[in-house]
Amino acid sequence: TTRYTGLIERYRDRLPVGADTRVISLGEGNTPLIRLENIPRLLGRSIELYAKYEGLNPTGSFKDRGMTMAVTRAVEEGSRAIICASTGNTSAAAAAYAARAGITAFVLIPDGKIAMGKLAQAMMYGSAVIQIKGNFDDGMRLVKEVAGEAPVTIVNSINPYRLQGQKTAAFEIVDELGRAPDYHCLPVGNAGNITAHWIGYSEYACGGRDCVTESCTFCNGDCRFVSGGPVSASRPKMVGYQAGGAAPFVRGHMVDHPETVATAIRIGHPQSWDQAWQVSRESGGWFDECSDEEILAAQKMLTEHEGIFCEPASATSLAGALRDIRNGKIPEGSTVVLTLTGNGLKDPDTAIAQCTQKPLTIEAELDSVKRAILDVL
Ligand code: F0G
Structure with a gap:
């Protein structure tokens, strides 16, 4: 067995590092792709829904x-x-x-x-x-x-190296599923991550000299990545969800006073504007918005029904996907990956504020504990 030492070592041949480069790593990447079991059942839809739990990275995102x-x-x-x-x-x-x-x-x-x-x-x-x-x-x-x-x-x-590192999330997903999902849903703020995922999926779909991807927009018949063959001759539709008060991609123009409970994506002037539009176009995906209420409800749903605690911004991917699965825009039989970008522990204040069930305070004695249990059951 080899010790896992981070995504640069794992995907070294696809990243801009040299043999002598001193790698600064905390063992990031290799995050779990968790198949959701209860939410598809609650939805009554036959859909393969996975959460890529990025909140388990070393700093929680x-x-x-x-x-x-x-x-x-x-x-x-x-x-x-x-x-x-x-x-x-x-x-x-x-x-x-x-x-x-x-x-x-x-x-x-x-x-x-x-x-x-x-x-x-x-x-x-x-x-x-x-x-x-x-x-x-x-x-x-x-x-x-x-x-x-x-x-x-x-x-x-x-900084272009940021997107190079982030593209590895797409590699991990394809490596694990054996192919690309049909839809990849993620929250969009500055729009770097949706751009990075598309770079990753495109690289894997592109076979370089032997590229078999029809009208490959990545290599244009001249791929840098000639080492590997086609790993996955498909790419997902990229679906970007934004918070309603901070949704420049839905409005079609920059927003000057962004506002949302999901502070991570409280952004009105995304830096990767052109790139993200290109991703949306090339992949056949779309952008949509979710209200703060929908975002918080989705966050609670993931914790209560799947045992996965992500931060509010991350839950935007589920909030949007729920709607698009219900309305059939994401059809039954699809394989869908949701990126859960950050850990729920990052924002305890918002979490506690939205829990209507407050902790019970009782005397430190057996009878009180018993009564508390029987009240619930
Ligand atoms: N989710 C979380 C938890 C984030 O922190 C961010 C961005 C996003 C989604 C959106 O990703 O910007 O690539 O579209 N957070 C940045 C930050 C802006 O400063 O931490 P994006």
Whole structure:
């Protein structure tokens, strides 16, 4: 047996690293693809529904996939400091991988608008936390401006190595299912992740010199990845769901004052705008929106009925999929993968606030405990 040492080692031949590259890893990737058992039954639909539980990455979100790659390359190129704007997860990942590499991380976060667990992470990992009186989009603008004037490497998803790392989630799914799913549903904020997944699926569908994928838009008959044969001659329809108050892809234009309980995707000016539209077009997928109520209900449904605790933004993929399965847009017989982007423990405040069943407080005696049990059963 070989020890699992992270996604760069596992997919080294498909990632931009050299033989001598010092890899900065915390063992990210290799997350469980959990087949949902109860929700399809509750829906009364015969559908193969899987959750890719990215909340089990080292810092609790999919951002670790991109960060291992971005920090590995930043260190290789001699950078001593990285910077990002974040709604909380990118900053947690940046802070952790910078600590691992022994370099400095600067993180810009919207004042008062990130989940408590994520703030705790950025502080504990020892990054320089800069709260701005503005939202994520303001932070993103500032990071791009300051990177031209200070010796810092941007590790937001406009850094191409981020998407290279994140594409490995698609590899893992195809490796495990033996083929690509029919639909891949995921929450969309800055739109890096939907773009990264499409790169991954496309690379696997492309056979390089022997490419058999009809009108392959990835290699155009000239693929860089000539080593492998066609692993999967199919790609999923990519379905991106947004929170209603922060849904530029549904509106068809940028949104200036994004608002949603799912703070991770409280973004109005996505950086990968053109790329995500291209993904949607090429894959035959679509964008849609979910209300905050639908998002929280889906989050509760996953915990109560499947035992999977994801953060609100992540539950957007289930919230949207529920609707599209019910209305038949995602037909019976389909295989569907939902990305659960972050761990539920990141945002305890929102979780506790939405639980109507509050903890019971009783005397520390046998009779009271017995009564409490019999009241429930
Ligand atoms: N889900 C979670 C939990 C996220 O943290 C993010 C993005 C997304 C979904 C959306 O992914 O931006 O690639 O479309 N979070 C970024 C951050 C913006 O700063 O942590 P995307």
